[in-house]
Amino acid sequence: MSRQVRVAVVGAGLGGIAAAVKLKRAGVEDFTVFEKAAGPGGVWWQNTYPGCEVDVPSFAYSYSFMPHDWSGTHAKQPELRDYAAAVIERFGVDGHFRFGQEVLGAIWDEQRSVYTVRVADPAGIETVCEFEVLVSAVGMLSNPRLPDWPGLEDFEGPVFHTSRFDHDVDLTGKRVALVGTGSTACQLGPAIAPKVGQLDLYQREPGHVLPKKAREFDPELRARYRRSPLRRRVERFKTFRAARATADALAVGTENNARIDGYFTYHLAKAVKDPVTRAALTPDYPYGCKRPIFASSYYPMFNRDNVTLVPHAVTEVAPDGLLDDTGTKRPADVLILSTGFHASDYLATLRVTGRDGVELRDYWDGEPWAFLGMTVPGFPNLVMLYGPNTNGGYSVITQLEIQADALVRLVRRLRRGRVTAIDTRPGFARRVDGYVQEQIGHRMSTATAGCRNYYHSATGKNVTQWPLSHTAYRLAVRFLTRWGQRAT
Numbered sequence: 001m002s003r004q005v006r007v008a009v010v011g012a013g014l015g016g017i018a019a020a021v022k023l024k025r026a027g028v029e030d031f032t033v034f035e036k037a038a039g040p041g042g043v044w045w046q047n048t049y050p051g052c053e054v055d056v057p058s059f060a061y062s063y064s065f066m067p068h069d070w071s072g073t074h075a076k077q078p079e080l081r082d083y084a085a086a087v088i089e090r091f092g093v094d095g096h097f098r099f100g101q102e103v104l105g106a107i108w109d110e111q112r113s114v115y116t117v118r119v120a121d122p123a124g125i126e127t128v129c130e131f132e133v134l135v136s137a138v139g140m141l142s143n144p145r146l147p148d149w150p151g152l153e154d155f156e157g158p159v160f161h162t163s164r165f166d167h168d169v170d171l172t173g174k175r176v177a178l179v180g181t182g183s184t185a186c187q188l189g190p191a192i193a194p195k196v197g198q199l200d201l202y203q204r205e206p207g208h209v210l211p212k213k214a215r216e217f218d219p220e221l222r223a224r225y226r227r228s229p230l231r232r233r234v235e236r237f238k239t240f241r242a243a244r245a246t247a248d249a250l251a252v253g254t255e256n257n258a259r260i261d262g263y264f265t266y267h268l269a270k271a272v273k274d275p276v277t278r279a280a281l282t283p284d285y286p287y288g289c290k291r292p293i294f295a296s297s298y299y300p301m302f303n304r305d306n307v308t309l310v311p312h313a314v315t316e317v318a319p320d321g322l323l324d325d326t327g328t329k330r331p332a333d334v335l336i337l338s339t340g341f342h343a344s345d346y347l348a349t350l351r352v353t354g355r356d357g358v359e360l361r362d363y364w365d366g367e368p369w370a371f372l373g374m375t376v377p378g379f380p381n382l383v384m385l386y387g388p389n390t391n392g393g394y395s396v397i398t399q400l401e402i403q404a405d406a407l408v409r410l411v412r413r414l415r416r417g418r419v420t421a422i423d424t425r426p427g428f429a430r431r432v433d434g435y436v437q438e439q440i441g442h443r444m445s446t447a448t449a450g451c452r453n454y455y456h457s458a459t460g461k462n463v464t465q466w467p468l469s470h471t472a473y474r475l476a477v478r479f480l481t482r483w484g485q486r487a488t
C-alpha cells in the first residue's frame, strides 16, 4: 500500500507549473501550489513593462509537453503569461493552485517527517498546514533589488522598479531617468523612447548587446506550424542545436568567443552614429563576462535626439533629479529602476528550517549551494527548482522540467512507503559541486578579473550558473541523484 505524500509547491512560475503538471501526470494528486501573486506565470506575470519579451526563441523557451502556436520567434510577455495559464488549464491542474498565498516559512518535524508550512493570505491572516515534501519554485529573478541611494525617499515624482511597472504613470513628454543597462533596460528603453520627452539612461558599466533577429510569423507560416506538430518539433530541435554550436562562446580564448566579440564590434559600429556614445557603450572586458543581451533596437535608440547615455553610476537622488558619480545633476520627472534582482540570494522570500533546527540561510552562510541545484544536506524532502548553479544550458524551462522529473521520482519513492525522509549525502554532494565549479572555471569567463555580474555571492563564488549542456544536466540528475541521497 502506498503512503500518503502531500506536496507543497511554493511559486506558480514556470517551475511551479512544471512541477504541477509532472506530478499530475505521474498520478500524484495530493499537492498544492502556493503563489503570492494573483495569477500564474512568475516573472511573466510580474514583468509587464513595455517591450518585455523572451530572449531565447519560443520554440525552445516552452515546455516539451506543450507546444504552442507562437505568434513569432520571440514571445512577448502577455503571450508568455497566457501560455502559463493555458498550460494549467490544458493539464487540468487549476484546482491545485492557491493564488494570493505567501509561504512565510517551513519547519521540518523530524519525528513525523513532515514540514509544517506557514502561509499568509493577502490580509496577513496566517494558516499552518503539513506536507511531507516541500518544493521551492520561488525563482531566481523575482525578488527585485532596490538601490539605497541617499535621497531616494524624497524624490518628488513617481519611482518604480521595472518588475512592478506603474502603468498609471503617463510617460508622454516626461523627463525619464532609467537606471541600469541589463536585458530589461535594453527592452524597455527603446519601447518608451518615442513617447517620452527626454530619456536619460544611466549606465554603470556597458554590456555586450547583440541583435536578436526577432520577427512575427506571417499567418501562413503560423498555420503551417499549427497543422504540423512535427514541423514545430524540428524547429525546436534546430534551435537547441544552433545554441549548442556556440556554447563555448562564453569562454575567453575560444574561437567562437573571438568571433562573437568581432561581430559585436561590427554591430555596435553600424548601429550607433556618435563615436563618443559608441565608445561609452563599448565594454572593456571580454564577451561572456556578463550575461550577453539580445536586443536589436537598443543601440539605434541612442541615435534619437531625446535619448542621452549617462555613462556613470547614480550616487544620489535629489527631489527633482539624479546626481551621478561626477557630481553632475540631471532633472527627472519619473525614475525607473532597472536595477535587477537578488539573483544569488536564493530562497530569500522563504524561511526553511531543517534538521536540528538549522535554518537554510544560516547553513549557506552567504554562499548558497545544493546537490545538482536541488537538494541540501540536513533538509530532507526539500526539492528546489531553479536552485543554485542551475541557470544555464539554453532555456531555463528545460532545466525546470529536468528538476520536476527528479521531484516526481522522489515523491514516488516516498509513496512506496519504505522510507519517510530522503536527505542528501554531504560528501558526495560537495564533490559534485566542486566539479561544477571547476567546469565554470574552464568554460566561462565569468571569473575573469574585473568581471561584474549577478552570478556571484558576496563571497565571490559563482552560485548561479550551470556551465554545461541541458543533456549533461539531465544525465547528472538522472544517474547521480540516487548516489547523493540518503534515505531513512
Ligand SMILES: Cc1cc2nc3c(=O)[nH]c(=O)nc-3n(C[C@H](O)[C@H](O)[C@H](O)COP(=O)(O)OP(=O)(O)OC[C@H]3O[C@@H](n4cnc5c(N)ncnc54)[C@H](O)[C@@H]3O)c2cc1C
Pocket: 010, 011, 012, 013, 014, 015, 016, 034, 035, 036, 037, 041, 042, 043, 044, 045, 047, 052, 053, 054, 055, 056, 061, 101, 102, 103, 104, 137, 138, 139, 140, 141, 142, 184, 349, 350, 385, 386, 394, 395, 396, 397, 400
Ligand atoms: C524579464 C525576464 C526575462 C527572462 N528571459 C529569459 C529567457 O529568455 N530565457 C530563459 O531561459 N530565462 C529567462 N528568464 C529567466 C526566468 O526567470 C526563467 O526562465 C523562468 O521563468 C523561471 O521560472 P520560475 O518558476 O523558476 O521562477 P519565477 O518565474 O521567478 O516564479 C517564482 C514565483 O514564486 C513566487 N514566490 C516567491 N516567493 C514566494 C513565497 N514565499 N510564497 C509564495 N510565492 C512565492 C513569485 O511570486 C513568483 O511568481 C527571464 C527572466 C526575466 C525576469
